Amino acid sequence: MSCPQNMLNGVAGSILENDVVDSDGKRRRIPSLSLPQRENAFLIMIQISHSIVDDLPMPWFGLDIGGTLTKLVYFEPTDTDEFIDPETERLVAKTIHNYLVSNKAYGEAGVRDVYLQLNNVNINARTGVIHFIRFPTERMPYFIQLVKSKGFAQMSSTVCATGGGAIKYSKDAEQELGIQFYKADELESLIKGIEFVAANNPDECFYYDNPLDEEKCRKFIWRWSSARCSSTDEERKDEHVKDGLQYPYVVCNIGSGVSVLVVRGKSQFERASGSSIGGGFFAGLCCMLCKCETFEEAIELAARGDNKNVDKLVRDIYGGDYDSVGLPGDTVAASFGKCCASDREKIRVEDLARSALVTTCNNIGSIALNVAISHGIDRIVFVGNFLRVNPIASRHLAHAMNFWSKGTKKALFLSHEGYFGAVGCLDKLVDVTEMRRNHRNGNGVDPVMHKDS
Ligand SMILES: Nc1ncnc2c1ncn2[C@@H]1O[C@H](COP(=O)(O)OP(=O)(O)OP(=O)(O)O)[C@@H](O)[C@H]1O
Numbered sequence: 001m002s003c004p005q006n007m008l009n010g011v012a013g014s015i016l017e018n019d020v021v022d023s024d025g026k027r028r029r030i031p032s033l034s035l036p037q038r039e040n041a042f043l044i045m046i047q048i049s050h051s052i053v054d055d056l057p058m059p060w061f062g063l064d065i066g067g068t069l070t071k072l073v074y075f076e077p078t079d080t081d082e083f084i085d086p087e088t089e090r091l092v093a094k095t096i097h098n099y100l101v102s103n104k105a106y107g108e109a110g111v112r113d114v115y116l117q118l119n120n121v122n123i124n125a126r127t128g129v130i131h132f133i134r135f136p137t138e139r140m141p142y143f144i145q146l147v148k149s150k151g152f153a154q155m156s157s158t159v160c161a162t163g164g165g166a167i168k169y170s171k172d173a174e175q176e177l178g179i180q181f182y183k184a185d186e187l188e189s190l191i192k193g194i195e196f197v198a199a200n201n202p203d204e205c206f207y208y209d210n211p212l213d214e215e216k217c218r219k220f221i222w223r224w225s226s227a228r229c230s231s232t233d234e235e236r237k238d239e240h241v242k243d244g245l246q247y248p249y250v251v252c253n254i255g256s257g258v259s260v261l262v263v264r265g266k267s268q269f270e271r272a273s274g275s276s277i278g279g280g281f282f283a284g285l286c287c288m289l290c291k292c293e294t295f296e297e298a299i300e301l302a303a304r305g306d307n308k309n310v311d312k313l314v315r316d317i318y319g320g321d322y323d324s325v326g327l328p329g330d331t332v333a334a335s336f337g338k339c340c341a342s343d344r345e346k347i348r349v350e351d352l353a354r355s356a357l358v359t360t361c362n363n364i365g366s367i368a369l370n371v372a373i374s375h376g377i378d379r380i381v382f383v384g385n386f387l388r389v390n391p392i393a394s395r396h397l398a399h400a401m402n403f404w405s406k407g408t409k410k411a412l413f414l415s416h417e418g419y420f421g422a423v424g425c426l427d428k429l430v431d432v433t434e435m436r437r438n439h440r441n442g443n444g445v446d447p448v449m450h451k452d453s
Pocket residue numbers: 065066067068069070136163164254255256257258278279280281282283295296384385386387388418
């Protein structure tokens with residue numbers, strides 16, 4: 001929040017004199033004051049805090065309700081001030097802290113990805129920590145009951161929501177919890193989230209060198225904001241670091257399904273392609289063919305398998321490379337092509353899982369590369385929870401981009417994988433604050449009454 005100027009109306013002079021709110025909207029603790037000054041400042045701060053609460057009640061949540069997984073991000077303010085923040089807000093923050101932040105698992109299937117926690121970030125003029133939590137979307141009814149039973153719904157809070165489920169479940173949230181979502185578009189949130197996290201976490205982005213070589217494969221940080229790799233940080237430390245991200249880039253989001261986007265500038269993107277052969281396809285095949293119960297189990301199985309026992313390769317057909325069209329012998333010619341062979345009994349479930357993984361990656365890689373080539377873009381950023389605990393897929397995609405583009409296209413990966421939509425929809429907070437401010441000034445609509453915007 002740039003400091004809500006209208007919040008300062010009437011008390012602005014005193015606030016600036018007392019250094020309570022910076023001119024750019026940053027909140028600061030007041031230096032020690034004499035007693036009368038303190039009383040004066042206290043009254044002013046009560047007014048400010050009420051204005052802030054009135055603008056956008058804490059706590060702030062971002063919810064991305066996807067086809068398979070629901071991602072929940074919780075922004076926990078760390079700049080709380082007993083003089084500025086109302087006691088109710090501090091109590092709510094404490095209650096949430098005691099439940100969400102002190103635990104790593106919730107119910108049967110909720111998990112907090114502690115290692116992804118982002119500290120010291122600024123959102124809407126507040127400083128705090130972003131916590132990352134996920135659970136299967138099929139548990140949504142249970143989640144709603146949990147929120148109800150813990151009394152979280154009664155705590156006046158602001159929930160920004162995106163993903164198909166933000167539409168699908170909005171009635172349930174309203175009827176069961178009395179909560180209305182501030183809805184945001186999933187792809188717009190995805191890009192906003194990527195740019196926010198990449199700008200706040202210098203180590204967010206990485207790529208692989210020699211991705212398929214077990215001995216030589218190395219992961220390098222890609223300093224996105226300065227378009228350089230971490231290994232050159234030292235020698236280039238005196239160079240001017242450019243602000244923001246380097247455009248254009250392609251985003252390939254591998255969730256249940258796949259969306260491929262071309263991003264040309266801030267808030268300037270288009271969905272160029274997509275595919276139903278994504279994370280849901282891989283997980284579904286492994287469930288049916290290999291009787292896997294979980295995604296993690298499917299990945300572990302695939303790690304021990306060999307797709308060459310399942311897929312028909314170019315060399316199975318040609319006896320070697322198909323030189324005249326540039327197809328190496330180890331290219332998959334027909335996915336699952338050996339499953340009809342008379343000796344198919346020797347195929348193991350591990351091999352089937354590996355083939356499902358390779359088939360999924362090949363199809364996604366081909367679509368993403370086509371988009372990059374047809375739009376003349378060199379960097380392709382792969383995100384989505386299909387890449388969770390799945391370095392085989394990332395390395396396979398990295399190799400495919402490099403090999404099929406003859407080294408001209410680079411695959412990049414982001415460590416917050418599937419959480420960008422949930423982070424990006426928090427951007428709605430800024431819009432809502434603005435709308436509320438306008439409403440209070442007598443212009444525009446009340447966002448509480450128009451949460452579907
Ligand atoms: N713990 C998990 N449980 C289920 N699937 C998982 C898990 N971890 C990773 N995955 C993979 O991630 C995919 C879902 O990814 P993601 O959360 O990015 O998409 P989504 O938002 O659910 O789907 P969409 O965007 O298509 O609506 C699953 O299809 C599966 O391949």
